[in-house]
Every structure is written in structure tokens, then in C-alpha cells.
Amino acid sequence: MDLLRGRGGVSRRAVLRVLGLLGVSAATTPMVLGAPGTARGQGGLGVLEPEERxxxxxxxxxxxxxxxxxxxxxxxxxxxxxxxxxxxxxxxxxxxxxxxxxxxxxxxxxxxxxxxxxxxxxxxxxxxxxxxxxxxxxxxxxxxxxxxxxxxxxxxxxxxxxxxxxxxxxxx
Amino acid sequence: MAEIGQVRIRIPSSIKRGDVVRVRSLVIHPMEIVQRDKAGKPVDKNYRFINRMIVTYNGREILQADTTQSISENPFFSFAFKPSEAGTLKITFLDTHGGKYEGTADIKFS
CATH class of the missing domain: 2.60.40.2470 (SoxY domain)
Known part of the structure; x- marks a missing residue:
């Protein structure tokens, strides 16, 4: 506990970074899957999607x-x-x-x-x-x-x- | 490219009650295409293109579109619309970099 408190700033940053990554993947996953109706509002990022036949x-x-x-x-x-x-x-x-x-x-x-x-x-x-x-x-x-x-x-x-x-x- | 996001809407000059009108819209936007590196592999990055169009009339949604990079630069869209009352047609374009571009046109019956 002491250790955590001592590095409070660092670990919070780490947590936020992880959350950010999660957020990004949550936003892009539906686009990759292409499920209809997911693209409400801002339709996600313009990430490169795989080539498709x-x-x-x-x-x-x-x-x-x-x-x-x-x-x-x-x-x-x-x-x-x-x-x-x-x-x-x-x-x-x-x-x-x-x-x-x-x-x-x-x-x-x-x-x-x-x-x-x-x-x-x-x-x-x-x-x-x-x-x-x-x-x-x-x-x-x-x-x-x-x-x-x-x-x-x-x-x-x-x-x-x-x-x-x-x-x-x-x-x- | 200072004028990115400029939206132009054209409707017929005279509209009668019950008419189905053709609305034409244009938005100035680069609609970036997939880039390839020297080996010909597509580059993975957040491309800037419009991926959504929302058309509302007096606040009611009448048409939406999901668009991709396979739409031309400075995208042009047209659609049919039968206004039931006078009001405001609003077209909103959203791009992958958070851009939001809007244009409106007032519809009156003559």
C-alpha cells in the first residue's frame, strides 16, 4: 500500500493509459466487425481495415x-x-x-x-x-x-x- | 484546404406541396485514400475521411449514410425527399478526425 501511495502519480498515469487503450479498442472493434448500427454519431476512427473479397x-x-x-x-x-x-x-x-x-x-x-x-x-x-x-x-x-x-x-x-x-x- | 467542411445544399427553387424533390449536397473534404509504403503495403494510420452523413428535417432523421474511403474527394450526394411541411433540412457530415460539418436549407412551398 505504501508503495502504491508513494508512486501515486505514476500508477494513476499507467491506469489512465490502459483505460485509453481500452477506449480506443472499444471504438474500433465494432468497425472491424462491421456490425450494422454501430456507427451512430461519430463512426469511429479511420483505421486501416483489412482487404476483403x-x-x-x-x-x-x-x-x-x-x-x-x-x-x-x-x-x-x-x-x-x-x-x-x-x-x-x-x-x-x-x-x-x-x-x-x-x-x-x-x-x-x-x-x-x-x-x-x-x-x-x-x-x-x-x-x-x-x-x-x-x-x-x-x-x-x-x-x-x-x-x-x-x-x-x-x-x-x-x-x-x-x-x-x-x-x-x-x-x- | 481552408474551406474543408464547407457544405453546399441545392434544392429546386420552387417546391409544391406533395412534390418529391431531389436534394443535392456537396461537402469539401479530402477523403484521404489508403497510402502504400515502398513495398506496396497499406500504411496503418487514422485516415481522415467522412464516414457518416445524417440528414434531418425539422429534427426528424430522414436519411443516414455510412461512407468509406471509396467515396470521391469532395463528396457529392443526392437523394429524394418529400417534405410534408415547410421547414429546415439539415445535413451533417462527420469525419474520422472528429470533424463535424453542417449545412442547412429552408424549404417553403410556393
Missing amino acids: VDATLQRLFGGRPIKDGSSLIRLDMPLIAENGAVVPITVEVQSPMTPASYVKRIYIISDKNRRPMNARFSLSPEMGAAQIGANLRLGGTTDVRAIAELSDGTLLVAKREVKVTVGGCGG
């Missing part, structure tokens, strides 16, 4: 749930050939009544050949009136781009398009 991404996000072909319901607008992979515009529109009873809950944009295939995940609400979102993507090279829509009843729909990229836009 698209099958692994789909498994991580959807856990083997069946994904149906939704090419009749999803309109995927993007260029056939993108000269510059750093800025590739995409618009995704899903036909849906967007009422509280039936709406599109999430739209995922996944480009197969990127280092981390999931580009973005949008969580929509019925108040939007239409399930339409747009963004600018970075594509590392010629790749398939998928838009996956998760409906409020849990159905997963996918639409896919190949984009030819002349100059890659991802260092990673």
Missing part, C-alpha cells in the same frame, strides 16, 4: 441471406465507361411505395474489385417519398458495381452493372 463482404453484411435479382425494380444509373475512376457518379432508384408499411430500408453500394468492396450504406426512411440516392464513387479499376436494396420486410434485391475504368481512382 466481395464474397466476404456480402457474407459479413448479409450473413448468407438469399439475395434476389431485383433488376426490374432497381434502376442503376452510371456510366458504362468511366475515364477517371476517382469520380464515378452513380444513382440508384428503387421502385417502392415508401410508406411506413413498405419501404426501402437500406441501399448498399458495393463495387466488387475495390480493396474494401462496400462503398456506402444508406439508411432510408419513408419520409423520403422515393427511394433514390446518388453519390460519386472511387473505383480502383474495371469492376462490377452492385446496388443491394434491403426492403422493410427483409427482402434483399440486387442489381449489377459493369463499369469500365480507364484510370483507377483508388490508391488502396
